[in-house]
Amino acid sequence: MKKTLLLALVAMVSFASFANGQKESGKIVIGANIYSFADNFMNGVVKPELESYAKTKGVEIQIVDSEGQQAKLNDQVDVFITKGVNVLAINLVDPAAAQTIINKARAAKIPLILFNKEATEPGAMASYDKVWYVGTDSAEAGVIQGKMMVSDWKKNPAWDKNGDGTVQYVMLKGEPGHPDAEARTVESVKAFRDAGINVEQLALEADPNWSTVHGNDKMAAWLTSSFGSKIELVICNNDGMAFGAITALKAAGVKLPIYGVDALDQAITHIADGEMNGTVLNDGKNQARATVDLAVNAAMGKNVTEGTNWKVQTNGTKAVRVAYIGVTAANYMEYKK
Ligand code: GAL
Ligand code: CA
Numbered sequence: 001m002k003k004t005l006l007l008a009l010v011a012m013v014s015f016a017s018f019a020n021g022q023k024e025s026g027k028i029v030i031g032a033n034i035y036s037f038a039d040n041f042m043n044g045v046v047k048p049e050l051e052s053y054a055k056t057k058g059v060e061i062q063i064v065d066s067e068g069q070q071a072k073l074n075d076q077v078d079v080f081i082t083k084g085v086n087v088l089a090i091n092l093v094d095p096a097a098a099q100t101i102i103n104k105a106r107a108a109k110i111p112l113i114l115f116n117k118e119a120t121e122p123g124a125m126a127s128y129d130k131v132w133y134v135g136t137d138s139a140e141a142g143v144i145q146g147k148m149m150v151s152d153w154k155k156n157p158a159w160d161k162n163g164d165g166t167v168q169y170v171m172l173k174g175e176p177g178h179p180d181a182e183a184r185t186v187e188s189v190k191a192f193r194d195a196g197i198n199v200e201q202l203a204l205e206a207d208p209n210w211s212t213v214h215g216n217d218k219m220a221a222w223l224t225s226s227f228g229s230k231i232e233l234v235i236c237n238n239d240g241m242a243f244g245a246i247t248a249l250k251a252a253g254v255k256l257p258i259y260g261v262d263a264l265d266q267a268i269t270h271i272a273d274g275e276m277n278g279t280v281l282n283d284g285k286n287q288a289r290a291t292v293d294l295a296v297n298a299a300m301g302k303n304v305t306e307g308t309n310w311k312v313q314t315n316g317t318k319a320v321r322v323a324y325i326g327v328t329a330a331n332y333m334e335y336k337k
Contacts, residue, residue, distance in 0.1 A: 030089050031080030059299075148277075170219075184261060262281075
C-alpha cells in the first residue's frame with residue numbers, strides 16, 4: 001500500500017515537473033496545428049513560415065496535423081495543455097467549434113491565437129480575454145477578384161460567347177461555412193452586378209478540402225454536362241481548386257477565363273503561361289508572422305502587438321487582418337520567386 005502511494009507520488013511529481021519543464025527551461029513553446037496538411041496554402045505557405053519565423057524569434061513551435069477532424073484537434077489541444085505549452089496557435093477545422101477550444105485554453109489559463117479560420121459563433125471571442133484572431137478580411141479577396149474579373153470581362157467582348165451580355169459562370173466554392181469561402185462567393189459575383197453586368201450561375205460546388213482533385217473532377221463533369229458549352233467564366237475561391245480545373249480544361253481542349261485566390265507559386269506560373277487570368281495574394285507569410293508575434297507576446301504576458309506593426313481591431317473581433325493583393329498578367333512578375 002505504502003509502495004503504491006510512493007509510486008503515485010513519484011509519478012505525480014515527475015508529471016508536474018514535465019508539465020512545467022518547458023516553461024522552466026526558459027524557451028517559449030507554442031502548441032500549434034494546421035487543420036489539414038493536405039491543404040496547398042496552409043501546408044505550403046503558412047506552415048513553413050510559422051516554423052522558420054519561430055526559429056528567428058528563438059521560440060519552439062510544435063505543429064500537428066489535425067487531418068480535417070475537429071475531434072482530433074480537440075484531443076491535440078488537450079495534449080498540448082497537458083504538456084504545458086505556453087501558448088496555443090490554432091487553425092480550427094470547424095469554424096463553428098471555436099468555443100470548445102477557447103474553453104479549454106481559458107480553463108488552462110493559456111493564451112490562444114486562432115488563425116486562418118475565423119470563429120463563427122457569436123460571442124466566442126468575447127468569452128476569453130486572452131484569445132485573438134489572425135487572418136484576413138475574408139470579403140476583401142472576393143472584392144479584389146471581382147474587380148479584376150469585371151475589368152477583364154469589359155476588355156474581352158469575345159468572352160461573352162453567346163453575346164447575351166450576361167456572364168454564364170461556374171463557381172468552385174471551397175469549404176462550406178468557412179468565412180473565406182462564404183464571403184468570396186458573394187463578393188466576386190457582386191462586383192459584376194455593381195458594374196451593371198448580369199450574371200447567371202450555371203453551377204456551384206463546395207469542397208471541404210479546397211482541393212485540386214475536386215477542382216479537376218468538377219470541371220471535367222461540368223464540361224461534359226448539358227450546360228458545358230455555355231460556360232464563359234470559371235471562378236475559384238482558391239488556387240488549389242483552380243489548378244485542377246485548368247487540368248480539366250486542357251484535357252478537354254477548352255480555353256476559358258479562370259481566376260483563383262492565394263497566389264501560390266504554381267498560380268504565378270499559370271498566369272505567366274496564360275493559363276490562368278488572375279489570383280489574389282493571400283499573404284500567408286505575414287499571417288504566420290503575426291500569429292507567432294502575437295503568440296510570443298501573449299506567452300510573455302505583454303500586450304500582443306508590442307514591438308510589432310500589427311494592429312488588433314477593436315470592433316469585438318480582436319483580429320489582426322493581413323491585406324490581400326490582386327495578381328494578374330500585369331503585375332505577376334513582382335510575385336515570381
Ligand atoms: C483560405 C485559403 C484556402 C484554404 C483555406 C483553408 O484562406 O484561401 O486555399 O487554404 O484558407 O482554411
Ligand atoms: Ca453570356
